[in-house]
Amino acid sequence: MMISPAEQDLVLVGGGHSHALVLRRLAMKPVPGLRVTLVSPDSLAAYSGMLPGLVAGHYDVARTHVDLRRLCQATGARYVRARVTGLTPATRGLRLSDGGTLTYDWLSLDVGATPDLTAVPGAAEHAVPVKPVSDFHRRWKTLLDRLESRSGPVAVTVVGGGAGGTEMVLAVAHALRHRDRPAALTLVTAGKLLPGYSEGVRRRLARRLADAGVTLREHARARRVDADHLQLAGGERSDPIPHDFLLWCTGVRAPAWLAESGLPCDAGGFLQVAPTLRSPADPRVFAAGDCAAFPGGLPKAGVYAVREAATLARNLAASVRGHPLKAYRPQRRFLSLLSAGGRDAVGSRGPGPTLSGGWVWRWKDHIDRAFMARFDERLPAMKPAPAPAADPRCAGCGAKVGAGALAEALADLHPWIREGIEAGVDQADDAAVLRWPASHRLVQSLDYFPAFIDEPDLFGRVAALHSLSDLYAMNATPHSALATVCLPRHHPRLQGRDLKRLMAGAVAELDRARCTLVGGHTIEGPEMAAGFTVNGAAPAEALWRKDGARPGDALILTKPLGTGIQLASLMQGVARGPWLDATFDTMLTSNGDARNALAGLRPHACTDVTGFGLLGHLLEVCEHSDVDAELWVDAVPLLPGTLALVERGITSTLKPANDQALARCRQDLNETDPRRAALTDPQTSGGLLFACADGDAALAALQRAGVNAAVIGRVTVKNHKALAGVSLRVRASC
Secondary structure (H helix, E strand, O other): OOOOOOOOEEEEOOOOOHHHHHHHHHOOOOOOOEEEEEEEOEEEEEEEEHHHHHHHOOOOOOHHHHEEEHHHHOOEEEEEEEOOOEHHHHHEEEEEEOOOOEEEOOEEOOOOOOOOOOOOOOOHOEEOOOHHHHHHHHHHHHHHHHHHHOOOOOOEEEOOOHHHHHHHHHHHHHHHHHOOOEEEEEOOOOOOOOOOOOOOHHHHHHHHHHHHOOEEOOOOEEEEOOOOOOEEOOOOOOOOEEOOOOEEEEEEEEEHHHHHHOOOOOOOEEEOOOOOOEEOOOOEEEEEEHHHOOOOOOOOHHHHHHHHHHHHHHHHHHHHOOOOOEEEOOOOOEEEEOOOOOEEEEEEOOOOOOOEEEHHHHHHHHHHHHEEEEEEEEEOOOOOOOOOOOOOOOHHHHHHHHHHHHHHOOOOOOOOOOOOOEOOOOOOOOOOOEEOOOOOOOEEEEEEEEOOOOOOHHHHHHHHHHHHHHHHOOOOOEEEEEEEEEEOOOOOHHHHHHHHHHHHHHHHHHOOOOOOEEEEEEEEOOOEEEEEEEEEEEEEHHHHOOOOOOOOEEEEOOOOOHEEEEEEEEOOOOHHHHHHHHHHHOOOOOOHHHHHHHHHOOOOHHHHHHHHHHHHHHHHHHHHHHOEEEEEEEHOOOOOHHHHHHOOOOOOOOOOHHHHHHHEEEEEOOOOOOOOHHOOOOOOOEEEEEOOOOOOHHHHHHHHHOOOEEEEEEOOOOOOOOOOEEEEEEEOOO
């Protein structure tokens, strides 16, 4: 991917409403030389206005969540899937949950707030907070699935009588009623229902609670939570509130690392900001949404986060350019539309008249859908950043990354050192010196390819694992590696940051494999690329090859197919975040566990599935072993969404070349069957393909090692009268 040179990094932490809109605004009016990165642990960000509708069953996940991966792809921003665990303003550094770090020039925080479970004993163990939404929705779906296998009423208690808790208990009531499940529903609030709302709103929603069969317990403070009941302050043990599902919607708190950063925060740990949304203590740090403590205080409501986005985007751009900032002026009154479970809502604007009924819900539904339409697949084409002046630097040695940036990036790397490494680790010598065991063979491989994603840590990890896979396919133990890296032409400070993250990710995977990084070469060019020359050791008699498969062997595949198709969807701007999450999780799974699991069973043949696709690599095994094979198409595991993408016409650019393998197959498949494309899809960091005499034993060993492998066919006797080497079969039993 061609990248315009950048000079400064803006990091957006959190995928809330403000940041989703800021990404669109900055993309439509890009700041020259500014590179934008979004950090969020979840690739789907819930729109709070539609969450009750999701629980009630009016919407699905796709309609109620912003796909952050796709939004970043459309707006030209980087996406880092991680949670921030620490902030050090003095060094402009962020610590991430994956062990990595990020450095920024400008920082914006929109990390929201989560219900505080620490104030009530037992709440952290037994209550389900409404945020983070991804975890809440998963546990809610688990409850619904569990209800399918049991009879009798279900007890659901919601703690928190504000807008969120009231909407949620009504949504739960509607969902259970729709499933014809009797339920005992209770809403507990420490004060009165819906504090801050007009009497008309409270009266109408109290009536709807009663109609839905919800018991309202006002002025009732939770004292303790046990596994199956809630005890209220002043109550008796004989009068607990039972629950099968306890939802917590009250008492929000900020992430602890905000206060630990040393930046000024309020009593709740929320970052104090000036009217410009900038920290008064650090001009490079901004915040918006629930995590920001605005002067005079603002309710934790999504409407403010949405309205703050325009000011935040404008002030971030102005700060980078050195221009004056403008103040955000919150509206005194705003329209509030509260869902009432079914397709019914109650609305008000401050102390004005109260509205209710189905037409109010349709009004709310229209507003919510219009907001989410800004982030659907019809995202507008974004303007590229203004092109910089032509780069006068030459190639040759002039293409090397500067020594300062290189030294800074590598300073904190401490690779694991294998015995026998005599020189190369400390970079003091011109070449590595390795002492090799006399009884072992040197197994060596090289892989190098351009980045499929602009996140250096993720790309570095995948590049290292992809290279190591060749060693595992031959049953070699990784020993040492040399890196080759190409970095885009950014400011040297940014190049150093990219190289540091790329190499930190790569070294983390090499260290796990006990493979020592002994050196490498770094240049700059139009796009990021990386590869590794890897060395492995193995006794000659222990090596696995492609030429030993025998008739009757079971064919076992250790990873699902579809990475090429998924990456093509990313390049074409039609990827979906959850599908890419599953794709990258698969690519980040080392083949070392599969190799170790079968090392004692001595498979007859093995290869890794990479650029030629499953079918191409299986044909190689057949050719070298002088056998044929039967491939059970219905048994081949695929990544989520792969077939749907193929049906949309999304395939890898290597598909035409790899499809030539289909001419050598006898097949039951129709030519339009999308599974054909998956069989020839080129894989990056794909799985291992084994031919094993005892398929049951091999599969059991792999599963014990945590490898989600599958038996996908068998080796057959070679038919020398036929050109076809593989039979593609859909088993009748399936």
